[in-house]
Amino acid sequence: AQRVTQPEKLLSVFKGAPVELKCNYSYSGSPELFWYVQYSRQRLQLLLRHISRESIKGFTADLNKGETSFHLKKPFAQEEDSAMYYCALKGMNAGKSTFGDGTTLTVKP
Amino acid sequence: GAGVSQSPRYKVAKRGQDVALRCDPISGHVSLFWYQQALGQGPEFLTYFQNEAQLDKSGLPSDRFFAERPEGSVSTLKIQRTQQEDSAVYLCASSLAQGVSTEAFFGQGTRLTVV
Numbered sequence: 001a002q003r004v005t006q007p008e009k010l011l012s013v014f015k016g017a018p019v020e021l022k023c024n025y026s027y028s029g030s031p032e033l034f035w036y037v038q039y040s041r042q043r044l045q046l047l048l049r050h051i052s053r054e055s056i057k058g059f060t061a062d063l064n065k066g067e068t069s070f071h072l073k074k075p076f077a078q079e080e081d082s083a084m085y086y087c088a089l090k091g092m093n094a095g096k097s098t099f100g101d102g103t104t105l106t107v108k109p
Numbered sequence: 110g111a112g113v114s115q116s117p118r119y120k121v122a123k124r125g126q127d128v129a130l131r132c133d134p135i136s137g138h139v140s141l142f143w144y145q146q147a148l149g150q151g152p153e154f155l156t157y158f159q160n161e162a163q164l165d166k167s168g169l170p171s172d173r174f175f176a177e178r179p180e181g182s183v184s185t186l187k188i189q190r191t192q193q194e195d196s197a198v199y200l201c202a203s204s205l206a207q208g209v210s211t212e213a214f215f216g217q218g219t220r221l222t223v224v
Contacts, residue, residue, distance in 0.1 A: 044215040095165050099151035
């Protein structure tokens, strides 16, 4: 069985402060991990994926297989980062993705 | 097309009524997914198509739920004899192919309210 846990429902930081959104997963094989973002009144969209090892909008995420985590980080939060963030897991060669329940990030001015 | 399109955007159904939700994927996308998102929760997988073949329907909650994609493009999710617990946002997503890290593009969802 695969499971994704995002322990924080709500996270609030001030503009310019570092931010870390936590994601832990449970999966017996080698997973693919993703972060999706949903801005207000917009559709869910991919932010980044672990296999690409990319930085998008200043966000990075490192897959830690030992701790089964894929935390999303940004050193200096901006107001436009305020959104709902979902961590998702896909098993290799599996069609479906399993999502966490999301973290609402609010960046205050 | 601009992206994945779902219709209707909002649907109110009386308990016991049948509903049909439509998804138009991005042209050329082979894979199509349906998810159910209850209030305050993340999307939950319902079913997955590759072209017209339904490869995984393990997430459909009951036999009242049925999905089809007869020509490998547009898909319809049908819910028979709706119940209050079916109230949720139904999301459709499509991707170019089923492969490593293939990005899924989501529609804006259909919000179903069963009264």
